[in-house]
Amino acid sequence: xxxxxxxxxxxxxxxxxxxxxxxxxxxxxxxxxxxxxxxxxxxxxxxxxxxxxxxxxxxxxxxxxxxxxxxxxxxxxxxxxxxxxxxxxxxxxxxxxxxxxxxxxxxxxxxxxxxxxxxxxxxxxxxxxxxxxxxxxxxxxxxxxxxxxxxxxxxxxxxxxxxxxxxxxxxxxxxxxxxxxxx
Ligand code: AR6
Numbered sequence: 754x755x756x757x758x759x760x761x762x763x764x765x766x767x768x769x770x771x772x773x774x775x776x777x778x779x780x781x782x783x784x785x786x787x788x789x790x791x792x793x794x795x796x797x798x799x800x801x802x803x804x805x806x807x808x809x810x811x812x813x814x815x816x817x818x819x820x821x822x823x824x825x826x827x828x829x830x831x832x833x834x835x836x837x838x839x840x841x842x843x844x845x846x847x848x849x850x851x852x853x854x855x856x857x858x859x860x861x862x863x864x865x866x867x868x869x870x871x872x873x874x875x876x877x878x879x880x881x882x883x884x885x886x887x888x889x890x891x892x893x894x895x896x897x898x899x900x901x902x903x904x905x906x907x908x909x910x911x912x913x914x915x916x917x918x919x920x921x922x923x924x925x926x927x928x929x930x931x932x933x934x935x936x
Pocket of ligand 1: 769770771772782783784789790791792793794795796842877878879880881882883884885886916917918919922
C-alpha cells in the first residue's frame with residue numbers, strides 16, 4: 754500500500770526483509786547498549802557486516818550507548834544503503850511514556866535523515882517484537898509520526914518505506930494508514 758501526500762511525498766508499506774530494500778538510510782530496532790541482538794537488529798548486522806558494529810563500538814565508548822527514544826547513525830556496510838539509523842524503542846510497560854518514546858525514536862531517525870539529506874528511508878516495526886509493544890497500539894503511532902513529518906515538515910525525505918516482516922504486521926500498518934488518511 755502506498756500513500757502520496759499533496760506535497761508529493763510518499764509513504765509506502767511493504768512486506769519483506771528490510772536488509773533487501775535499497776534506500777539511503779535503513780532504520781534499525783536496536784537496544785540502548787547498541788550491542789546488537791536478534792530480530793531485525795541481528796539481520797542488519799549479519800547482512801551489513803562488521804563495519805557497523807565497529808562504529809557502534811566507538812559510539813558506545815564515547816556516549817555509553819543510546820537512550821530509549823533516540824537513535825544513532827552509522828555506515829551501512831554491505832547493506833544496500835548509505836546509513837543505518839539505530840533507533841531504541843521502548844520496552845513495552847503499559848505506561849503513557851511508552852507512546853512518547855516510540856514516536857520520539859521515529860522522529861529522531863527523521864532528524865538524522867534531514868541532517869544527511871536522505872531522500873529514501875526505511876523503517877521496521879520498532880518495539881513490536883522482543884520489546885512486546887502491542888501491534889495495534891504501535892502501528893498508529895509509527896504511521897502517524899512518519900506521516901506527520903512527511904506532510905508538514907521541511908524535510909529532505911521524499912519517500913519513507915515501512916518494511917514489515919510478516920502479514921499480520923503489514924495488515925496492522927495498513928489499517929493505521931487507512932485510518933490516518935480518512936481523517
Ligand atoms: N526485516 C524487517 N523486519 C524484521 C526483520 C527483517 N529482516 N526481522 C525481524 N523483523 P524486534 P524490538 C521484525 O524484536 O521489538 C533486538 O534483540 C519483527 O518481526 O527485531 O524493537 C534488539 O537488539 C518485528 O515485527 O525489535 C533489541 O534488544 C519487528 O521487526 C530488541 O530486539 C521488531 O522486532 C528490540 O526489540
